[in-house]
Amino acid sequence: MGRGTRLLLAAVCGVAVAGVYAGQPVLVQMGQDLGVARDSAGWLVAAAQLGYLAGLVLLVPLGDMLDRRRLIAAHLGLVAAGLAVTATAPAAWLAFAGLVLAGAFAVVVQTAVAFAAAISPPGERGRNLGVVTSGVVAGILGARVVTGSLAELWGWRSSYLALAVLAAALCVFSLVALPADVRAGAEPYRRVLRSLGGLFTRPVFLGRGLIAFFLFASFGTLWSGLALPLAGEPWRLSEAQIGLFGIAGLAGALGAARSGRWADAGHGARVSGVALALLLGSWVAIGQLGWSLVLLIAGVVVLDFAVQAVHVGNQHVLTSAFPDRTSSAIGGYMVFYSLGSALGATATTALFDAAGWTTCALLGAAFALAALGAWAINERARVRPDVLVRATRR
Incomplete structure (x- = not known):
């Protein structure tokens, strides 16, 4: 795996997981703007995490039966859609729906990690996993820094909009730049x-x-x-x-x-x-x-x-x-x-x-x-x- 592929997959991981955690520093702002009670604001983060948990079980296994390059691109596109819905939501229920959608398809992270492992020679698997997985941590921790800063400048919606644009760009770039997954179509979904x-x-x-x-x-x-x-x-x-x-x-x-x-x-x-x-x-x-x-x-x-x-x-x-x-x-x-x-x-x-x-x-x-x-x-x-x-x- 080339250096460019490693960095691209790390970026995919970082942006996708940032969408799950972006709400943590701005819960108060989000809750006030959307009319969510203070003691219920935590559900704005929990919604994305619940979607993520469902995606781990229902969506990640698709990587063992479909072309993971196309799967990564499709999931990124849906992450972008969910984040855009959240950024523009006029009401709490629509924000919750966008967060669940973005959270569910943020499991593109695990598809990217599995893809990195699958296309790596055995002697380089750990090295490549280390680089790609670092994108996850960068997304989790970096989201706290960037979201807080953007929220102070332009409001909490700006951070979700910025992440939606990044996810959409990575969707296109992944489809063009990642190698095809020649192992695709191995088993049916039920199996x-x-x-x-x-x-x-x-x-x-x-x-x-x-x-x-x-x-x-x-x-x-x-x-x-x-x-x-x-x-x-x-x-x-x-x-x-x-x-x-x-x-x-x-x-x-x-x-x-x-x-x-x-x-x-x-x-x-x-x-x-x-x-x-x-x-x-x-x-x-x-x-x-x-x-x-x-x-x-x-x-x-x-x-x-x-x-x-x-x-x-x-x-x-x-x-x-x-x-x-x-x-x-x-x-x-x-x-x-x-x-x-x-x-x-x-x-x-x-x-x-x-x-x-x-x-x-x-x-x-x-x-x-x-x-x-x-x-x-x-x-x-x-x-x-x-x-x-x-x-x-x-």
């Missing part, structure tokens, strides 16, 4: 869906999924709850200032882009173990938010480095284990991602009101420790394959 369900009985898939569940629960604990203490005493930061912390996370995540090369060299398991230990340690620094922003920034950089390194390693393992079902494997794996992120987000907001940020940091550390434990079980299973089977039956 592909059954195959996806069958993955949930495979120990290697469940093991990596369990790591991802706790990994992204820890990630969600930070990024869904961080604005709460930063907006309060003693910092009282604005939305735009809070959004700038996404730059620290982005720096850490992009620093882990080389983790794919480490996986290609056979060091993936060791790198994941070290990264999960770093994830656990990052919460010590993040927990000091009440008196030190410097330690918080250091913790954010380390946390996002660790999450990205483990995430790339997990996808390298799964696409290598299921080379004929890369789309289904990535889509199913991301179900664990979605559920973990949702758990971290909901638990953090509830805990912060009741017990403060220190308790939230302990929760994030507990999720990190659980991910490290799941990794240790997987490593034991490499020597004794019965271990993981017994563990996943408990």
